[in-house]
Amino acid sequence: MLINQPLLFEIQTKRIFPKPFLKWAGGKSQLIDQLTDFFPKDFSRYCEPFAGSAAVYWHIFSLREKGKLSFTSARITDSNAELINTYRIVRDDVRALIELLAAHRKSHNKEYYYQIRSLRPGRLTDIERAARFIYLNKTCFNGLYRVNRSGQFNVPMGSYKDPAIFDVDELVTASQALQDVELAACDFKDTLNWAQAGDFIYFDPPYAPVSKTSSFTSYTEKSFGEREQIELAALFRQLDSRGCKVMLSNSWVKPVLDLYKDFTCIEVKASRAINSNPEKRGKISELVVINYAP
Numbered sequence: 054m055l056i057n058q059p060l061l062f063e064i065q066t067k068r069i070f071p072k073p074f075l076k077w078a079g080g081k082s083q084l085i086d087q088l089t090d091f092f093p094k095d096f097s098r099y100c101e102p103f104a105g106s107a108a109v110y111w112h113i114f115s116l117r118e119k120g121k122l123s124f125t126s127a128r129i130t131d132s133n134a135e136l137i138n139t140y141r142i143v144r145d146d147v148r149a150l151i152e153l154l155a156a157h158r159k160s161h162n163k164e165y166y167y168q169i170r171s172l173r174p175g176r177l178t179d180i181e182r183a184a185r186f187i188y189l190n191k192t193c194f195n196g197l198y199r200v201n202r203s204g205q206f207n208v209p210m211g212s213y214k215d216p217a218i219f220d221v222d223e224l225v226t227a228s229q230a231l232q233d234v235e236l237a238a239c240d241f242k243d244t245l246n247w248a249q250a251g252d253f254i255y256f257d258p259p260y261a262p263v264s265k266t267s268s269f270t271s272y273t274e275k276s277f278g279e280r281e282q283i284e285l286a287a288l289f290r291q292l293d294s295r296g297c298k299v300m301l302s303n304s305w306v307k308p309v310l311d312l313y314k315d316f317t318c319i320e321v322k323a324s325r326a327i328n329s330n331p332e333k334r335g336k337i338s339e340l341v342v343i344n345y346a347p
């Protein structure tokens with residue numbers, strides 16, 4: 054018993070920093086150290102308009118906690134309304150959410166998964182929607198988010214033996230990190246209504262395809278095609294002329310490099326595990342664009 058005491062003390066005093074609690078296609082966790090090298094040194098507010106699992110926000114928040122960055126407030130947005138509702142509930146009602154998640158974990162099996170999947174989010178309370186979203190995210194095939202034309206989630210169940218579903222510390226830490234964060238379910242173009250000179254905006258859109266056969270990942274009912282990539286580059290330029298600091302990730306492909314040729318284009322290396330052909334797995338080049346001195 055006595056032998057365990059120092060260890061227990063160490064665990065209790067160890068500071069836990071937030072990290073993604075969702076599985077998300079294109080999540081930036083593995084690139085975070087490379088991206089950190091290119092963050093601006095000072096800015097007033099932070100915005101992440103393609104939040105997904107918000108890997109970059111959690112990291113930026115942790116850097117501020119460690120005294121390595123300072124900013125006054127943050128805004129996290131995404132066009133996926135179910136995702137943003139989940140962040141809102143994690144921010145405002147995390148204890149009750151954990152209770153609902155514990156009930157999902159207790160009942161989890163194949164029949165239960167398809168029963169929860171078939172529920173219409175519009176007929177649930179916001180907290181039930183958030184618990185359903187996290188439960189499906191952690192038990193579905195590869196953590197994919199895909200909906201049919203009527204907006205109904207349609208990913209089959211994954212084959213996990215004992216899916217974790219949630220971690221109390223992780224959710225409570227995320228809740229604390231979201232306390233002063235503005236959340237909105239909206240299109241990326243809404244950033245223009247918010248941004249002011251001195252703000253830092255990080256764009257992580259659905260990537261442009263690297264080959265003719267690769268298709269865009271369908272995160273929501275609407276797809277993100279060439280038109281949206283052009284509109285995003287136009288927004289990047291508008292924010293640049295407004296005096297904002299802007300960073301963007303995308304595929305290292307000529308059409309995208311052409312769109313950002315007036316800015317600093319940096320090549321970073323990412324591991325891609327999502328290719329079904331094992332020979333094509335490995336490091337691939339990705340683009341990071343910034344409009345300020347690195």
Ligand SMILES: C[S@@+](CC[C@H](N)C(=O)[O-])C[C@H]1O[C@@H](n2cnc3c(N)ncnc32)[C@H](O)[C@@H]1O
Nearest residue numbers: 077079080081103105106108132240241257272
């Ligand atoms: C590459 S993922 C972002 C991943 C995120 N950086 C992370 O670490 O998990 C792209 C995100 O863009 C969102 N999205 C797609 N189209 C959008 C649009 N028109 N406006 C805003 N968000 C959009 C998707 O819902 C998805 O969460």
